[in-house]
Amino acid sequence: MHDHGTEAIKAGEKIIIVGNPNVGKSVIFGLLTGRYADVSNYPGTTVTLTTGSYNMGGVDTQVIDTPGVNTLIPMSEDEVVTRDILINEPAKQIIQVVDAKNLSRGLVISIQLAEMGLPFVLVLNMWDEANSRGINIDVEKLAAAIGTMVIPTVGVERKGIKELREALYKRTFPSIAINYGEAIEAGIRRLEPLLPEVKSKRAISLMLLAGDESLKPWLKGHVGIIDITKIESIRHDIQDKYYEPLGYIINQIRVKRCEKVIADVMSKSQTDRSPIMVHLGNWAMHPVWGIPVLLAVLFLTYEFVGVFGAQTLVDLLEHKLFGSYINPSMTKVVTLLTSDTFFRDLLIGEYGIITMALTYSIAIILPIVGTFFIAFGILEDSGYLPRLAMMVNKIFKLMGLHGKAALPMVLGLGCDTMATLTARIMETRKERVIVTLLLALGVPCSAQLGVILGMLGGISFYVTLLWIFIVVLVLFLVGFVASKVIKGESSDFVFDIPPFRVPILSNILFKTLSRIKWYLKEAVPLFILGTLILFTLDKTGVLKVIEAGASPIVVGFLGLPRKATGAFLIGFLRRDYGAAGLYALAEAGELTPNQILVSLVTITLFVPCVANSMVMIKERGLKTAVAIMAFIFPFAFLVGGVLNFVLNGLGIKL
Numbered sequence: 001m002h003d004h005g006t007e008a009i010k011a012g013e014k015i016i017i018v019g020n021p022n023v024g025k026s027v028i029f030g031l032l033t034g035r036y037a038d039v040s041n042y043p044g045t046t047v048t049l050t051t052g053s054y055n056m057g058g059v060d061t062q063v064i065d066t067p068g069v070n071t072l073i074p075m076s077e078d079e080v081v082t083r084d085i086l087i088n089e090p091a092k093q094i095i096q097v098v099d100a101k102n103l104s105r106g107l108v109i110s111i112q113l114a115e116m117g118l119p120f121v122l123v124l125n126m127w128d129e130a131n132s133r134g135i136n137i138d139v140e141k142l143a144a145a146i147g148t149m150v151i152p153t154v155g156v157e158r159k160g161i162k163e164l165r166e167a168l169y170k171r172t173f174p175s176i177a178i179n180y181g182e183a184i185e186a187g188i189r190r191l192e193p194l195l196p197e198v199k200s201k202r203a204i205s206l207m208l209l210a211g212d213e214s215l216k217p218w219l220k221g222h223v224g225i226i227d228i229t230k231i232e233s234i235r236h237d238i239q240d241k242y243y244e245p246l247g248y249i250i251n252q253i254r255v256k257r258c259e260k261v262i263a264d265v266m267s268k269s270q271t272d273r274s275p276i277m278v279h280l281g282n283w284a285m286h287p288v289w290g291i292p293v294l295l296a297v298l299f300l301t302y303e304f305v306g307v308f309g310a311q312t313l314v315d316l317l318e319h320k321l322f323g324s325y326i327n328p329s330m331t332k333v334v335t336l337l338t339s340d341t342f343f344r345d346l347l348i349g350e351y352g353i354i355t356m357a358l359t360y361s362i363a364i365i366l367p368i369v370g371t372f373f374i375a376f377g378i379l380e381d382s383g384y385l386p387r388l389a390m391m392v393n394k395i396f397k398l399m400g401l402h403g404k405a406a407l408p409m410v411l412g413l414g415c416d417t418m419a420t421l422t423a424r425i426m427e428t429r430k431e432r433v434i435v436t437l438l439l440a441l442g443v444p445c446s447a448q449l450g451v452i453l454g455m456l457g458g459i460s461f462y463v464t465l466l467w468i469f470i471v472v473l474v475l476f477l478v479g480f481v482a483s484k485v486i487k488g489e490s491s492d493f494v495f496d497i498p499p500f501r502v503p504i505l506s507n508i509l510f511k512t513l514s515r516i517k518w519y520l521k522e523a524v525p526l527f528i529l530g531t532l533i534l535f536t537l538d539k540t541g542v543l544k545v546i547e548a549g550a551s552p553i554v555v556g557f558l559g560l561p562r563k564a565t566g567a568f569l570i571g572f573l574r575r576d577y578g579a580a581g582l583y584a585l586a587e588a589g590e591l592t593p594n595q596i597l598v599s600l601v602t603i604t605l606f607v608p609c610v611a612n613s614m615v616m617i618k619e620r621g622l623k624t625a626v627a628i629m630a631f632i633f634p635f636a637f638l639v640g641g642v643l644n645f646v647l648n649g650l651g652i653k654l
Helices: 025-033 077-088 100-115 127-132 139-146 161-167 182-194 201-209 213-220 225-239 246-265 275-284 290-337 341-348 353-382 384-391 393-398 403-411 416-425 429-442 446-456 461-485 505-540 542-557 564-571 575-587 593-604 610-620 622-649
Strands: 003-006 014-019 037-041 048-056 059-065 091-099 120-125 135-137 150-152 170-172 266-268
Touching: 014 025, 014 077, 014 100, 025 048, 025 059, 025 091, 025 120, 025 161, 077 213, 091 100, 100 120, 100 127, 100 135, 100 139, 100 201, 100 246, 120 127, 120 139, 120 161, 127 135, 139 150, 139 246, 150 161, 182 201, 182 225, 182 246, 201 213, 201 225, 201 246, 213 225, 225 246, 246 266, 275 290, 275 384, 290 341, 290 353, 290 384, 290 446, 290 461, 341 353, 341 505, 353 384, 353 446, 353 505, 353 575, 384 393, 393 461, 403 429, 416 429, 416 610, 429 461, 429 610, 429 622, 446 461, 446 575, 446 593, 461 593, 461 622, 505 542, 505 564, 542 564, 542 622, 564 575, 564 593, 575 593, 593 622, 610 622
Parallel strands: 014 059, 014 091, 091 120, 120 150
Antiparallel strands: 003 170, 037 048, 048 059, 135 266
């Protein structure tokens, strides 16, 4: 073990955060870097990386939050990116975040980091959850077994962060090492001279022996074709000595070593976990009792977002602030400054930047989205969302998917664009295409969902349930048919369920403020752009032509007023903006309850926003993305039209 103590930071050195998925890496990242972070794609991939800055000894040091991995012998593009960062980036310190209640998963990565010759601090996050399950870990023994510093933390409560900050200055190289047996060790010795001069020759040799195909581009950048042929020959020589794949054998040796460490450092005891939280957690994912829990969650969300956010807060902002003060004041100012009708209309007309774009985005959408972000944050931090995923697991199986698909589907309620990126966690192309299709078709993002709940809040909770039933039924039927049409197979998945817990208020507020900042930065400019497009179409007379052309569909088939055409037009840009247009019509009394339901079902199933469309093209390819959008557009109007005729045909008045 090499202890370098406190060292000066060298130019280009970085702090790299690694760990399994869902262990709280992002929380640790946020606590180190604050709210200021950059999100970008790793070069040559669609994998997004979050980077930030941490002041270390008076020097701003870059911090990289890598994608979650289960192994550094990659099985997915995410894992390739994390492995490549560890190989290529100069690291001052690695922070390995582990779920304290699932130590065995993390220790496999600890061993691989040690083999790569990298210094790291082991962070046992979710320490409180481990204790609540009766898991006791002897931190000093674990530190001695690995040969590096071990810091217990509770990220959401900021516990242990001070100790982590102090530990970052002490660069410690782990001492844990494994002998893989005579044949594999001989293979390592034969491979190492063929590799370029890097710290992690042993680790790369093991990756190559395990059959890591993703290393080929890296190898080609360093060595010639003859050496690659030699490498393949050595791997086959060693593989011939075993009946089972070398990758499996290497992993099993690591797992056994982890089990030995865990046996020495961990013990379990009886716990006094809150019986109420335990029972609530169990009921929330029960196939029968989970339904009333879900209905209760929907009702409370409806009351908070649909009633308090969309009625009380919107009334306060739209009518009292914008209606009584901002818009009249701006009208006076603009009138005084210019007599030009064009510029007055541009700013304060029917499609004005102030009277439409800012009123919609700040006075109508922001209070609804803000309350929804709070509700979503509570559901996220309480541990309810994974339980909901477990409850609907069997339904996903009928659509050719499995429980893993619940993750992007639930994330879609936050942002469909980011959720489409997470669809890559699905193992087969068939699964990825189905998940992408369902996300684009009928999973409303937080901003759109907030507006929809706001509109439905003006009718009744029963109509809200009817809207949910129709959208879920359509998603299920489309998913079921897609699973039969698209060829391929799906695989099984075991979902890791966190404890059911009371959310931390400060954490909810932090997340909500971050998401509101994202909304103001990303969505508001698009609202202004959408308004400018409508303004241009109106001034050139094109809008009336489009309304007249779309009249047979919007008026005749959907049974909506002609003005609703504008809402669907700007829905191309952002679906929540389109929903906001419908909201304004409903508020003005121009939509009946029946028309509100028909319009909301249609715009929920409408084409995805521009950002999501671009991500679909990047992730699934142009041909598949175009096919998905070509299906969604007419299908959304078909469902809306059928619903209109059913309501009218049966004489139903909502």
